């Protein structure tokens with residue numbers, strides 16, 4: 001292909017993607033303009049094979065950035081630097097969930113995994129791939145796991161058997177938050193001493209730590225693993241995630257790469273940790289807190305307007321997701337809304353302005369006639 005055709009193709013692709021600002025349906029942060037200073041990094045061949053705490057001879061990896069990203073998030077979740085935890089930057093939320101559950105299975109091979117029917121499909125998929133016996137628990141009317149049904153399922157398990165519980169720290173569709181404290185109380189009441197609590201905090205994982213009074217889980221509360229997506233609230237331009245586990249696995253030492261094998265993948269994206277690091281360091285906790293506050297204020301605005309319009313909707317506390325009765329197909333297409341069982345949702349991310357919400361609401365009003 002000649003150079004001008006190649007350039008034209010790239011130009012057209014960029015213009016089409018960049019021009020799409022009507023994104024309300026998925027938890028992607030489109031405010032990525034701050035990334036320009038990182039362009040030179042993309043031309044480096046970076047590979048974070050192995051772990052960031054391993055000894056590497058080459059400078060062509062970003063292990064130091066990865067370590068700082070993991071440490072930044074671990075501190076938000078109550079882990080001291082010397083707590084002996086483990087964490088790394090994954091290829092996305094799915095790998096982070098899979099890894100947390102794999103560690104749970106390795107620690108408790110006899111366990112059954114419990115999760116709600118509002119969980120992301122990556123939880124059921126991980127269970128199948130890991131060969132984990134599992135039970136799906138119904139959600140209650142709020143979208144949280146039904147604690148009574150969970151208690152009943154736990155009571156029915158074999159005597160002495162361990163329990164792995166995957167909790168939604170923000171369910172995909174409704175943004176419902178399963179309460180870690182309630183589940184821990186339940187485990188205590190049932191005298192279940194061997195358990196692993198995995199928290200799937202794909203979107204809210206970078207929001208709840210900055211929301212005063214929120215039910216943000218903490219490692220001090222006996223959670224064992226945490227999964228967060230890097231391309232959601234943080235806003236990495238390509239999919240990635242972060243997994244943190246209370247325990248650091250031994251891993252086999254691999255002579256060929258000079259490090260221990262403690263990650264799911266072999267070769268790993270070395271650019272993601274640099275971008276995540278930059279996104280976290282330039283905004284800092286105070287910048288992230290301001291973004292959360294602004295998203296919440298805009299979510300309040302949308303919720304209030306829907307109430308005034310008498311449009312059926314639902315929003316959970318501490319959530320920037322508003323579910324509404326599925327609107328006309330043209331609206332779903334225009335605003336790229338995710339839809340499930342007659343409901344669509346709007347996720348109020350950083351790029352979602354009141355002007356966008358007004359335009360969306362106007363579309364809803366027009367379609368109602």
Ligand SMILES: Cc1ncc(COP(=O)(O)O)c(C=O)c1O
Nearest residue numbers: 092093094120171172200202229
């Ligand atoms: C609650 C939850 N967990 C996990 C994931 C999986 O993330 P990914 O698509 O990055 O694998 C998502 C994605 O939407 C999600 O909403």
